[in-house]
Amino acid sequence: xxxxxxxxxxxxxxxxxxxxxxxxxxxxxxxxxxxxxxxxxxxxxxxxxxxxxxxxxxxxxxxxxxxxxxxxxxxxxxxxxxxxxxxxxxxxxxxxxxxxxxxxxxxxxxxxxxxxxxxxxxxxxxxxxxxxxxxxxxxxxxxxxxxxxxxxxxxxxxxxxxxxxxxxxxxxxxxxxxxxxxxxxxxxxxxxxxxxxxxxxxxxxxxxxxxxxxxxxxxxxxxxxxxxxxxxxxxxxxxxxxxxxxxxxxxxxxxxxxxxxxxxxxxxxxxxxxxxxxxxxxxxxxxxxxxxxxxxxxxxxxxxxxxxxxxxxxxxx
Amino acid sequence: xxxxxxxxxxxxxxxxxxxxxxxxxxxxxxxxxxxxxxxxxxxxxxxxxxxxxxxxxxxxxxxxxxxxxxxxxxxxxxxxxxxxxxxxxxxxxxxxxxxxxxxxxxxxxxxxxxxxxxxxxxxxxxxxxxxxxxxxxxxxxxxxxxxxxxxxxxxxxxxxxxxxxxxxxxxxxxxxxxxxxxxxxxxxxxxxxxxxxxxxxxxxxxxxxxxxxxxxxxxxxxxxxxxxxxxxxxxxxxxxxxxxxxxxxxxxxxxxxxxxxxxxxxxxxxxxxxxxxxxxxxxxxxxxxxxxxxxxxxxxxxxxxxxxxxxxxxxxx
Amino acid sequence: xxxxxxxxxxxxxxxxxxxxxxxxxxxxxxxxxxxxxxxxxxxxxxxxxxxxxxxxxxxxxxxxxxxxxxxxxxxxxxxxxxxxxxxxxxxxxxxxxxxxxxxxxxxxxxxxxxxxxxxxxxxxxxxxxxxxxxxxxxxxxxxxxxxxxxxxxxxxxxxxxxxxxxxxxxxxxxxxxxxxxxxxxxxxxxxxxxxxxxxxxxxxxxxxxxxxxxxxxxxxxxxxxxxxxxxxxxxxxxxxxxxxxxxxxxxxxxxxxxxxxxxxxxxxxxxxxxxxxxxxxxxxxxxxxxxxxxxxxxxxxxxxxxxxxxxxxxxxx
Numbered sequence: 001x002x003x004x005x006x007x008x009x010x011x012x013x014x015x016x017x018x019x020x021x022x023x024x025x026x027x028x029x030x031x032x033x034x035x036x037x038x039x040x041x042x043x044x045x046x047x048x049x050x051x052x053x054x055x056x057x058x059x060x061x062x063x064x065x066x067x068x069x070x071x072x073x074x075x076x077x078x079x080x081x082x083x084x085x086x087x088x089x090x091x092x093x094x095x096x097x098x099x100x101x102x103x104x105x106x107x108x109x110x111x112x113x114x115x116x117x118x119x120x121x122x123x124x125x126x127x128x129x130x131x132x133x134x135x136x137x138x139x140x141x142x143x144x145x146x147x148x149x150x151x152x153x154x155x156x157x158x159x160x161x162x163x164x165x166x167x168x169x170x171x172x173x174x175x176x177x178x179x180x181x182x183x184x185x186x187x188x189x190x191x192x193x194x195x196x197x198x199x200x201x202x203x204x205x206x207x208x209x210x211x212x213x214x215x216x217x218x219x220x221x222x223x224x225x226x227x228x229x230x231x232x233x234x235x236x237x238x239x240x241x242x243x244x245x246x247x248x249x250x251x252x253x254x255x256x257x258x259x260x261x262x263x264x265x266x267x268x269x270x271x272x273x274x275x276x277x278x279x280x281x282x283x284x285x286x287x288x289x290x291x292x293x294x295x296x297x298x299x300x301x302x303x304x305x306x307x308x309x310x311x312x313x314x315x316x317x
Numbered sequence: 318x319x320x321x322x323x324x325x326x327x328x329x330x331x332x333x334x335x336x337x338x339x340x341x342x343x344x345x346x347x348x349x350x351x352x353x354x355x356x357x358x359x360x361x362x363x364x365x366x367x368x369x370x371x372x373x374x375x376x377x378x379x380x381x382x383x384x385x386x387x388x389x390x391x392x393x394x395x396x397x398x399x400x401x402x403x404x405x406x407x408x409x410x411x412x413x414x415x416x417x418x419x420x421x422x423x424x425x426x427x428x429x430x431x432x433x434x435x436x437x438x439x440x441x442x443x444x445x446x447x448x449x450x451x452x453x454x455x456x457x458x459x460x461x462x463x464x465x466x467x468x469x470x471x472x473x474x475x476x477x478x479x480x481x482x483x484x485x486x487x488x489x490x491x492x493x494x495x496x497x498x499x500x501x502x503x504x505x506x507x508x509x510x511x512x513x514x515x516x517x518x519x520x521x522x523x524x525x526x527x528x529x530x531x532x533x534x535x536x537x538x539x540x541x542x543x544x545x546x547x548x549x550x551x552x553x554x555x556x557x558x559x560x561x562x563x564x565x566x567x568x569x570x571x572x573x574x575x576x577x578x579x580x581x582x583x584x585x586x587x588x589x590x591x592x593x594x595x596x597x598x599x600x601x602x603x604x605x606x607x608x609x610x611x612x613x614x615x616x617x618x619x620x621x622x623x624x625x626x627x628x629x630x631x632x633x634x
Numbered sequence: 635x636x637x638x639x640x641x642x643x644x645x646x647x648x649x650x651x652x653x654x655x656x657x658x659x660x661x662x663x664x665x666x667x668x669x670x671x672x673x674x675x676x677x678x679x680x681x682x683x684x685x686x687x688x689x690x691x692x693x694x695x696x697x698x699x700x701x702x703x704x705x706x707x708x709x710x711x712x713x714x715x716x717x718x719x720x721x722x723x724x725x726x727x728x729x730x731x732x733x734x735x736x737x738x739x740x741x742x743x744x745x746x747x748x749x750x751x752x753x754x755x756x757x758x759x760x761x762x763x764x765x766x767x768x769x770x771x772x773x774x775x776x777x778x779x780x781x782x783x784x785x786x787x788x789x790x791x792x793x794x795x796x797x798x799x800x801x802x803x804x805x806x807x808x809x810x811x812x813x814x815x816x817x818x819x820x821x822x823x824x825x826x827x828x829x830x831x832x833x834x835x836x837x838x839x840x841x842x843x844x845x846x847x848x849x850x851x852x853x854x855x856x857x858x859x860x861x862x863x864x865x866x867x868x869x870x871x872x873x874x875x876x877x878x879x880x881x882x883x884x885x886x887x888x889x890x891x892x893x894x895x896x897x898x899x900x901x902x903x904x905x906x907x908x909x910x911x912x913x914x915x916x917x918x919x920x921x922x923x924x925x926x927x928x929x930x931x932x933x934x935x936x937x938x939x940x941x942x943x944x945x946x947x948x949x950x951x
Contacts, residue, residue, distance in 0.1 A: 042427040046371030048399075054680030056708060067422065070401055074373060074426055077399040082682075082711040084704055097911035105701065105910060108934035109708055110676040276422060277414035300425035359744040363688030365716075384739065387718055391690060391743055394716040593739060594731035617742035 006128055014313045016128040016137040019146040020187040028191060032156050034309035035302065041078060042304060051317045052081035055112040059085045061140075062099075062118040067277065068140050071300075072115045075307035081112075103127050107135055112315060114138070121145035136314035138307075144178050149310060150275055151184030153303040155192060157295055158230055160302065161271050165189065169196040171218075171225055171266075174234030174256055174283050175205045177245075181275045182234060183213075190214040200224035201256060204245040221256055225265040233258050233274045236283050249282050259285040263293065271295045323445055331630045333445040333454040336463040337504040345508060349473050351626035352619065358395060359621060368634045369398035372429040376402045378457075379416075379435040384594065385457050388617075389432045392624035398430075420444050424452055429632060431455070438462035453631035455624075461495050466627060467592055468501025470620040472509060474612055475547055477619065478588050482506065486513040488535075488542055488583075491551030491573055491600050492522045494562075498592045499551060500530075507531040517541035518573060521562040538573055542582040550575050550591045553600050566599050576602040580610065588612045640762055648947045650762040650771040653780040654821040662825060666790050668943035669936065675712060676938060685951045686715035689746040693719045695774075696733075696752040701911065702774050705934075706749045709941035715746075737761050741769055746949060748772070755779035770948035772941075778812050783944060784909055785818030787937040789826060791929055792864055794936065795905050799823065803830040805852075805859055805900075808868030808890055808917050809839045811879075815909045816868060817847075824848040834858035835890060838879040855890055859899040866907045867892050870917050883916050893919040897927065905929045 005022055009015045014027055041047055057076040059069050069085065076083045088102065103114070113136045116124045121143030128137040141147040162168055170189055176182045176199045189197050190213070197215040199206060206217055218224030225231060241249040258272065272284075272294045280286045289296060322339055326332045331344055358364055374393040376386050386402065393400045405419065420431070430453045433441045438460030445454040458464040479485055487506055493499045493516045506514050507530070514532040516523060523534055535541030542548060558566040575589065589601075589611045597603045606613060639656055643649045648661055675681055691710040693703050703719065710717045722736065737748070747770045750758045755777030762771040775781040796802055804823055810816045810833045823831050824847070831849040833840060840851055852858030859865060875883040892906065906918075906928045914920045923930060 044371065047373065047427060048371040054678065054682040054712075056681060056711075066403060066405070070403065070423070071426065073401055074399070077373075077401075078371075082708070084707055084711075086700055086704065088700070098914070101910075101912060101914075104931055105934050106704070108931040109705065109938050110681060110935065276418075278418060280415070280418075297421055297425040300422050301427065304426055361688065364690065364744060365688040383720055383722070387720065387740070388743065390718055391716070394690075394718075395688075593735075595735060597732070597735075614738055614742040617739050618744065621743055 006125065013316075014310070016124075016314060017148050017310050018124050018128055018137065018139045020148045020151040020184045020191070021146070023148075023187070023191065025191050025193075028152065028155065028188060031152055031306065031309050031313065032159060034313060035156055035305040038305035038308040038312075039302065041308070042301065047078050048080055049078065050080045051312050052076065052079035052112075052315060055081045055315060056110060057081045057083050057113045057115065057311070058106055058111050059083060059115045060088055060106075060117070061086065062088045062116070062123070063141070064089065065117055065141070068117060071303055072138075072140060072307055075304050075311060078304070079308055079311055081311075099123070099126070100130055103130060107131055111135055113311065115140050117141045119143055138310060138314065141180055144180055144183070146184050147180040148184050149303070149307050150181050151188045152310070153299060153306040154181075154185050154232065154273060154275075155188045156302045156306050157273060157299045158271075160298070161295060162229055165192040165194040168194050168230065169198070169228040170194055170230040170232065171198045171200055171228045172232045172234065173200040173221065173224070173258065175236055175240060176201050176210065176234070177205045177207050178237065178240070179234050185232060186213050186215055198224050198228070202246070205240075221262055222265055225262055228266045229270055231258065231263065231266055231270055231272050233272065233284050235275060235277065236279055238279075241282070249279075253282055257281070257283055257285060258288050260288065263288060269293075273299055276300070323442065330633075331627070333441075333631060334465050334627050335441050335445055335454065335456045337465045337468040337501045337508070338463070340465075340505070340508065342508050342510075345469065345472065345505060348469055348623065348626050348630065349476060351630060352473055352622040355622035355625040355629075356619065358625070359618065364395050365397055366395065367397045368629050369393065369396035369429075369632060372398045372632060373427060374398040374400050374430045374432065374628070375423055375428050376400060376432045377405055377423075377434070378403065379405045379433070379440070380458070381406065382434055382458070385434060388620055389455075389457060389624055392621050392628060395621070396625055396628055398628075416440070416443070417447055420447060424448055428452055430628065432457050434458045436460055455627060455631065458497055461497055462500065464497040464501050466620070466624050467498050468505045469627070470616060470623040471498075471502050471549065471590060471592075472505045473619045473623050474590060474616045475588075477615070478612060479546055482509040482511040485511050485547065486515070486545040487511055487547040487549065488515045488517055488545045489549045489551065490517040490538065490541070490575065492553055492557060493518050493527065493551070494522045494524050495554065495557070496551050499549075502549060503530050503532055515541050515545070519563065519569075522557075538579055539582055542579055545583045546587055548575065548580065548583055548587055548589050550589065550601050552592060552594065553596055555596075558599070566596075570599055574598070574600055574602060575605050577605065580605060590616055593617070640759065647950075648944070650758075650948060651782050651944050652758050652762055652771065652773045654782045654785040654818045654825070655780070657782070657822070657825065659825050659827075662786065662789065662822060665786055665940065665943050665947065666793060668947060669790055669939040672939035672942040672946075673936065675942070676935065681712050682714055683712065684714045685946050686710065686713035686746075686949060689715045689949060690744060691715045691717050691747045691749065691945070692740055692745050693717060693749045694722055694740075694751070695720065696722045696750070696757070697775070698723065699751055699775070702751060705937055706772075706774060706941055709938050709945060712938070713942055713945055715945075733757070733760070734764055737764060741765055745769055747945065749774050751775045753777055772944060772948065775814055778814055778817070780818050781814040782818050783937070783941050784815050785822045786944070787933060787940040788815075788819050788866065788907060788909075789822045790936045790940050791907060791933045792905070794932070795929060796863055799826040799828040802828050802864065803832070803862040804828055804864040804866065805832045805834055805862045806866045806868065807834040807855065807858070807892065809870055809874060810835050810844065810868070811839045811841050812871065812874070813868050819866060820847050820849055832858050832862070836880065836886075839874075855896055856899055859896055862900045862904055864905055864907065865892065865897065865900055867918050869909060869911065870913055872913075875916070883913075887916055891915070891917055891919060892922050894922065897922060903927075907933055910934070
């Protein structure tokens with residue numbers, strides 16, 4: 001018998017959101033359907049629902065990310081929760097307190113939810129295993145491992161524009177090796193039944209044995225984009241641009257930057273996605289980022305709704 | 318035909334607040350009258366009105382200013398808005414994202430209002446031109462250009478103590494050249510019909526051709542303060558105190574610091590203002606700052622009400 | 635006639651909370667009883683009461699402490715207050731503004747309460763003497779002087795487990811000299827009638843004439859713990875570990891770290907407390923920190939309720 005999935009309750013409801021790997025298809029679909037209802041909240045005059053009123057949500061960012069922290073803060077506030085932002089790098093960690101002592105302390109303040117960003121893979125799992133029943137943990141990015149709300153908002157966006165995953169070809173392009181966004185997207189896509197997921201990048205930035213995840217590998221971007229419905233571009237971290245894995249940012253753009261000529265290989269109605277923040281002119285041409293096939297800003301809008309859905313579900317709503 | 322005022326809607330209502338320059342007299346008066354109603358909110362047991370409930374207000378501070386950020390945060394919270402503080406210097410900017418990409422992202426999160434502080438003149442204009450209808454931009458200080466809510470709270474304060482602008486003499490003293498406070502005050506005063514606005518300071522700190530703004534220039538503070546009703550002292554930035562434009566802070570105080578002897582040249586009931594934070598003993602003597610003619614702290618109180626008024630008006634309330 | 639206690643109103647109600655020294659027994663008991671009611675709020679589905687709705691509470695942290703700031707922020711939000719966090723080290727202080735000018739400014743924004751953390755002893759007193767009637771000041775730690783909410787939450791915890799103070803022996807162990815936690819605890823314990831308070835530590839870390847505070851001094855921890863009901867361990871600041879007052883952290887643990895063998899000297903049902911954050915292996919063995927006698931996490935939970943009680947009382951609720 002396998003270890004029970006730590007993300008699920010005994011009756012298969014969402015308890016934590018740690019990774020899209022192993023997340024049942026039904027649950028992913030339920031998250032996307034719940035998000036549907038929250039998309040409209042963002043358009044209202046009063047963008048608030050009382051689902052999490054009186055709940056204490058802690059944004060625990062051990063790694064700085066104003067953008068991601070902001071999306072969770074907005075989502076929680078629109079659910080009427082009390083939000084506490086903790087930039088932990090600057091506090092207890094520097095006083096030599098252990099991660100789990102920090103968690104125990106905040107839990108003792110009657111926390112209801114931890115949103116966790118950490119540079120080490122597995123940090124959210126460790127916390128989820130440690131906290132007592134009734135406290136939910138949402139992984140907001142752990143090392144190279146997972147960024148499940150990004151993966152789910154990508155699924156929401158694809159479903160919104162393409163309706164179904166069943167006949168879809170999706171290409172993920174760039175630094176696959178270091179990307180938790182790629183990993184979370186691949187697991188969600190294969191679970192939802194997407195039959196053709198391709199990863200495209202230089203050999204130095206593709207994990208070995210990535211085919212085991214159910215994807216095909218392309219080093220030639222022109223061929224890799226042939227006939228795809230969805231192009232997901234990844235951010236190239238600046239530390240990679242002049243590192244040993246790449247000759248230069250310029251060279252990278254030439255081979256793996258998305259421009260009109262390469263995008264022409266995809267289907268005419270293909271959509272272009274990017275998790276942000278973009279390096280214009282490095283992984284994506286400005287004209288494409290702002291072009292009619294780009295759905296990069298709708299991704300952001302849907303991201304708020306998906307995070308609201310996850311928060312509502314892990315608190316039993 | 319001139320370009321339409323980017324601050325106004327087609328039917329001349331306040332859409333953004335970017336500068337007091339060119340702001341119609343009627344609108345300034347409407348802001349001051351709206352603020353009247355909010356002054357009393359600050360005295361209530363429950364200091365809250367629900368006008369901005371469910372609105373998402375982003376404090377975008379590309380330049381650090383806890384004091385100004387706090388006034389906007391309080392104003393927004395007393396209007397029941399959800400407030401998100403973003404110190405952008407420390408986040409996306411450092412990831413190389415462009416200003417407008419940052420704005421587009423936050424707008425995609427269904428933002429209702431951006432409060433913008435930026436070291437570059439024109440940043441708020443740029444953002445206001447860029448955002449879609451329904452999102453309001455309030456300039457909280459851009460470079461040397463404008464600080465319109467400070468200008469308006471100064472007008473509120475003057476009107477509160479002097480009732481009318483029509484027979485008033487107002488002196489603005491100090492580093493006029495680098496002061497967005499001075500610029501915003503001068504535009505508002507002349508629009509409101511103040512017949513005698515004087516700027517006083519050393520030649521090195523007075524902009525050339527400042528007379529075009531409708532003010533007279535004085536280098537001798539004793540003569541400049543003769544018979545004025547209002548003295549607005551400006552903060553001397555510390556980087557100016559020992560720079561090439563001034564011999565020393567001590568010398569500056571001797572010539573342009575406000576003390577009892579110089580203040581005696583003004584009318585006996587003249588009021589003394591300062592935007593804060595003060596350098597006691599540099600631009601103003603401590604006894605004057607705390608004296609019976611000082612209205613420096615009422616300026617702060619009125620500032621909250623004026624910011625509430627502007628926020629309420631740009632969101633259509 | 636003595637100077638009136640600055641913490642009390644004319645009719646002996648709590649106006650500010652600055653120190654446990656001189657705080658009347660009746661008031662301490664009233665705080666603990668009020669906290670009783672708030673403990674249950676933390677367990678509710680909706681952890682909120684409207685007592686401070688529309689009040690503006692300023693967390694003024696001139697010294698960084700995310701942990702303490704968080705406890706006050708949560709307490710204030712559960713009372714429905716609007717909370718403004720100000721890390722003053724990074725703002726006005728750096729612009730050369732004086733402490734009292736900063737306070738005057740925030741007070742002019744219609745502040746209702748200041749929570750003050752400052753590295754200088756007496757900062758909260760200074761502020762409390764300065765502010766006008768209707769503004770409450772709560773000391774969240776000032777230099778080596780006092781940390782009264784910590785002292786009171788320690789009393790709450792002891793009363794919770796031991797019911798009464800009348801036959802109790804309490805030992806406080808470690809760096810007494812630099813500890814505001816020790817000082818606030820000792821004053822509260824003696825006021826509540828605890829007959830036997832012992833301080834235990836090396837001679838270099840015990841204040842001279844500490845006996846005047848009504849405690850006995852022990853340098854031998856084994857003898858000091860003999861028969862006590864409560865053991866309060868103090869945090870050893872890292873700057874002390876290799877300083878002139880101590881040979882080494884290892885040596886300190888050998889002599890004054892709490893382990894099973896030393897704890898066996900206390901009563902079998904003795905409780906172990908620590909204000910956090912802990913240095914496991916320096917002042918306390920991990921097994922003891924997590925053991926069945928440890929009430930370190932309940933201290934945190936009770937701390938929120940005690941802070942809610944103090945906030946409610948100083949605002950007249």
